[in-house]
Structure formats: structure tokens, C-alpha cells
Amino acid sequence: xxxxxxxxxxxxxxxxxxxxxxxxxxxxxxxxxxxxxxxxxxxxxxxxxxxxxxxxxxxxxxxxxxxxxxxxxxxxxxxxxxxxxxxxxxxxxxxxxxxxxxxxxxxxxxxxxxxxxxxxxxxxxxxxxxxxxxxxxxxxxxxxxxxxxxxxxxxxxxxxxxxxxxxxxxxxxxxxxxxxxxxxxxxxxxxxxxxxxxxxxxxxxxxxxxxxxxxxxxxxxxxxxxxxxxxxxxxxxxxxxxxxxxxxxxxxxxxxxxxxxxxxxxxxxxxxxxxxxxxxxxxxxxxxxxxxxxxxxxxxxxxxxxxxxxxxxxxxxxxxxxxxxxxxxxxxxxxxxxxxxxxxxxxxxxxxxxxxxxxxxxxxxxxxxxxxxxxxxxxxxxxxxxxxxxxxxxxxxxxxxxxxxxxxxxxxxxxxxxxxxxxxxxxxxxxxxxxxxxxxxxxxxxxxxxxxxxxxxxxxxxxxxxxxxxxxxxxxxxxxxxxxxxxxxxxxxxxxxxxxxxxxxxxxxxxxxxxxxxx
Numbered sequence: 001x002x003x004x005x006x007x008x009x010x011x012x013x014x015x016x017x018x019x020x021x022x023x024x025x026x027x028x029x030x031x032x033x034x035x036x037x038x039x040x041x042x043x044x045x046x047x048x049x050x051x052x053x054x055x056x057x058x059x060x061x062x063x064x065x066x067x068x069x070x071x072x073x074x075x076x077x078x079x080x081x082x083x084x085x086x087x088x089x090x091x092x093x094x095x096x097x098x099x100x101x102x103x104x105x106x107x108x109x110x111x112x113x114x115x116x117x118x119x120x121x122x123x124x125x126x127x128x129x130x131x132x133x134x135x136x137x138x139x140x141x142x143x144x145x146x147x148x149x150x151x152x153x154x155x156x157x158x159x160x161x162x163x164x165x166x167x168x169x170x171x172x173x174x175x176x177x178x179x180x181x182x183x184x185x186x187x188x189x190x191x192x193x194x195x196x197x198x199x200x201x202x203x204x205x206x207x208x209x210x211x212x213x214x215x216x217x218x219x220x221x222x223x224x225x226x227x228x229x230x231x232x233x234x235x236x237x238x239x240x241x242x243x244x245x246x247x248x249x250x251x252x253x254x255x256x257x258x259x260x261x262x263x264x265x266x267x268x269x270x271x272x273x274x275x276x277x278x279x280x281x282x283x284x285x286x287x288x289x290x291x292x293x294x295x296x297x298x299x300x301x302x303x304x305x306x307x308x309x310x311x312x313x314x315x316x317x318x319x320x321x322x323x324x325x326x327x328x329x330x331x332x333x334x335x336x337x338x339x340x341x342x343x344x345x346x347x348x349x350x351x352x353x354x355x356x357x358x359x360x361x362x363x364x365x366x367x368x369x370x371x372x373x374x375x376x377x378x379x380x381x382x383x384x385x386x387x388x389x390x391x392x393x394x395x396x397x398x399x400x401x402x403x404x405x406x407x408x409x410x411x412x413x414x415x416x417x418x419x420x421x422x423x424x425x426x427x428x429x430x431x432x433x434x435x436x437x438x439x440x441x442x443x444x445x446x447x448x449x450x451x452x453x454x455x456x457x458x459x460x461x462x463x464x465x466x467x468x469x470x471x472x473x474x475x476x477x478x479x480x481x482x483x484x485x486x487x488x489x490x491x492x493x494x495x496x497x498x499x500x501x502x503x504x505x506x507x508x509x510x511x512x513x514x515x516x517x518x519x
Contacts, residue, residue, distance in 0.1 A: 001065030016055040016066060023051055032076060045080055049073045049089060053096045061101035062111070062118045070097075071125050078129025079136075086126035086133075094119045176308035183301045184212050187278060190293050191262075191286075195255035195279040199231075200305070201272060204493045204500040208275065216255030216279070228253055231275055234263040238272065240295045244284040259283040264294050266302035273306055309494075388428045395419060395455055397432050402439070402453070409443050412450045421459020423516070430492045431464055431514065434500075437489050438466040438512050446470025446510065460518045467511040473504040489514075 005013035032044050052073050056064045070093055078086025098115050101107055180198060187196055195215035199208045199222075207221045224235065230253055234241040241263045243250045253261045258279035266274035276298065280286065388397050395417040402413045422428065435453065442448050448470030456463045486502070493500040493514055504510035 002059075005059075005065070012058050013065075016059050016064075019051065020055055020066060020069060023048075032080070045073070045077050045089070048076065049093050053093055056097050057100050061097055061104075062114045067118060070122060074122050074126050075129040078126045079133050082133045083127065083130030086130045087123060090122045090126040094122055176305070176311075179304045179308040180212050183297075183305065184214070186297060186301070187276070188214075190297065191278050191290060192280065193278045194281045195253075195258060195277075197254050197277040198274065199277070200274040200309075202490065202494075204490050204498065205502075206499075216258070218254040218277075230261055230263045231277060234265055234275065235272060238265050238267060240264040240291050240298070242286060242291050244286075246279075247283070253277065253279045255279050257281060260285045262286050262290060262294050264298045266298055266305060268302045268306035273302060273309070276301070388425065388432045390425060393419070393422055394428045394432050394435075394457075398435060398453065398455070401436060405439060405443065405451075411443070411448065413439075414450075414452045415455070416453070417455045419455065419457040421457060423457060423459065423462055427462075427496045427516065430496045431462065431498070431516070434489050434492045434514055435464055435466060437492075442466075442468045442470060442510075446472075448509065462516040464514040465511065467509065469509040472506045472508050472510050473502070
């Protein structure tokens, strides 16, 4: 279209042709890129529009043979930033070309129609480019969403694979003792050691309990402050600690004669639940491979142990329902059979008269024994079936239970209650069963004459205290997991997030405190 003007040697057309051709080559080699920086993305587009507008105004305005070049610039603006920006650039470009032309003396009506045609065409190009931008943006969003979904599927696949690997190392049983035995067996297969200890943290009393040990004589219970330095450092760092020379620095370990040791925490649900200590008499006995093995074993072992502990707590909670069922069966079967037996003995004694005094005396004694058994069965049934309900609070349930304790044991029992609210029913039931277990243990083992129970509750926090004046715990056994049913009480306290503490001295009685803090 510019050919005739170039043949005539018109300088302005020659310069415009050269400028637009060079710019086209430049943009072919270095295309426009739209960055996140507003100014950096805007300037190249404005520069392209300005170059073409100058070329048009210099070569005949809308009658210039280069007028079609402006369509490209407007299309680029629409693709770059959508409808709004494209239309604004189109309007500015149309005005930049039209205003100087209108000011020309030779501007005619025909020129006005040409201007209107180009204005409409350029705005339409801007709209089409903006629409194309929207379509391409939606396609890009769909592609991004698809890639995100693929990424999540890959993450899920990786997680499932890791879980599958983990299940291969976990014991099949949920019984805590079996899990601990399996963990010790794995440690025995993987490491050469002289001493091994596995400690579990009990959050009801903030003590570490040695549940498995081989070699050495670690303490049965220890506080966090009294942990040997390697174990304390392991708890602080929550990672594997390797000590090559316990006798020179960083020690001693659990076994006083240990020369080197490996220590790691057992973590589950974001909390430290236990510790593993593996020690050897020789210095620098363990290698980097042993550190990696212990780190790899800790995670599945912690998960298995935590599962075993929670399963035990659930089993404790589920035992309440089984207790009710057993009480109902005892009442319906054994209770009625014993009652029938007592009636028959009464009838035989009444009919025997004085014909055989020896037999009559034996029958009287047997009748007394049967009546005693019936009384014990009735007390047991009553204790089994007594429970906290929506209409009967924990103090009411305790008072009813303690009345029977007074009658059957002769203990002086006192209950002090200060309650301004009630806990959720499941928490009250566990605290009631804990108190019942404590009083029953006092009846059977404490040789006490007096028991005092204190209950305080504000609807959110609660405190239960059971104290007696009995023989107390033997030296070194207060608070042990296997002492006088304490394991069951600890499990109940742990199942509701309460803390349980014991204060006992031989000959001075025992005081048990259970506290439930605000969540």
C-alpha cells in the first residue's frame, strides 16, 4: 500500500517504513512479556502504540497505508490486560490520530466517515482481544487447577505408600504389652548393646516410667528434671542423640558403666510419649548407621505404642458398659439362685426341729453363710449398677455408695462437696469410678479406720481428693503403675485428660488427688 509513495521518493513514507520494519524485526526477536510489575508491563505497550501513532500522523492519519499496524498494538493491549485496558488504549490511540487530523484545514466530511470506521474497527479489535484474554485466562486457571489436583493425588499416593510401609513394621496387636515386647525385639535385632531401657511418659503425674529394660538398673520412675543428661538433651531436641564417650563428657547414661549410647524420643500426635535408651560398655561403639536405624524405628514404634495406650483407655471406658451387663446377669441368675437357696435352708431348718442338734447347728451356720454371700452379692450388684446420670450428680452417687461402705466395713467416711456446676457426663462417670476404685482399695488393703473425700467443681475444672489413715504404701512403691489397682485409676484419669498424684508414707495413710484443668 505504501509502494507508490516509496517510488515517488517521499521521505516521510520511507522513514515510517524503515521505522516500522525495524520495530517489527525487534519485536519478532524479543516479544513483549507481561510481568507482575504494573509499570514495567505498561511501558512497552504504550511505547508500541506511540510509535505507530507517530507513523500514522506523519503519513496521512487514517488514510495512511500503515493504519492497519495500529490494530496489532491494540490487540496486544487487550491480550495483555483484558477488556478495560484494551478499550482505553484503543480510545487514546483513536483520539491521538483523529484530533490532529480534525485540526487540518483540509479535513472533510469524507474524512470524518473514514475516522468513524477506523474508530469502530479498532474498538472492536480491543473487545475481541479482551475476550480472547478472558478465554485464555479461564483455560489457564483450569490447567492450574488440574495440575494442583494431580499434585494432591501425588502427595496422597506418597502418603499411602509410606503408610503401607509403616504397617509392615507395626505389630498386629493393639495390646500395649505386646507392642512393647515387639519394640524391644526389634531393638535387639538391630543393635548390639549391653543395656536397653524403654521409658513412657505419664501425663497424669508428669513422671517417666521404665516399662522395659535389659541390663543395668534404671530407676522405675523418674522426673524430667532428674533424667540423665543424654536423655534430657534428647527430650529438649526431640531428635536422636548419640554419645560416643559417656564416661568423659555428656554422661552418665542410664547404666552408670556405659561408655557410649544412643537415645531418641518417641513422638506421637505432636507430643513426646516415651524414650528409648540403647547403651554399650565400649566407647564409640555406635556408628552413623545405628543413628539412622534408631531414627527410622522411633516413628513407627511411637505410633504403635500410642495406639496401644489409647486402645487401653478406650477399653477402660468400654468396661463400664460391660459392668452394667454383668450386674444385670448376676442379678437375674446368681442372685435369684442364692435367694432360692436361702429360702430352702430356712424351710429345712424350720422343719428339722430338734431331732438332730448337730445337723440343726450346721444348717443354721450354713444359712448364715448363705445370707452373708447374698449380702456381698447385693453390695457388688449395687456398686456395679450405681452410676452418674443426668439426674444424679457425682456427689449424690458418692453419698449413696459411701452409705453402703459404712454399713459393710465400719469405716468412718466423710464427704465434703463444693460444686457450682457439673462436668460432661462422661468425665463425671470416669471420676466417679476413680473414686470408687480408690475407696474399694482402702477397704481391702489400707487397714484404715477413717476416709475423707473432697469434691470441688465449677462446671469447667474439678478436683477430687481421697485420703485415709491406713498403713500407706510400702517404701518405694507409692505411685507405681502396678500398685493396688493404680493402673486402672491412671487409665481413667488419662482418658479424660486429668492429672493423678499420690502422697503416701508407711503408717501415715495415703492421699490421692485427681485434678481436671480447663481445656
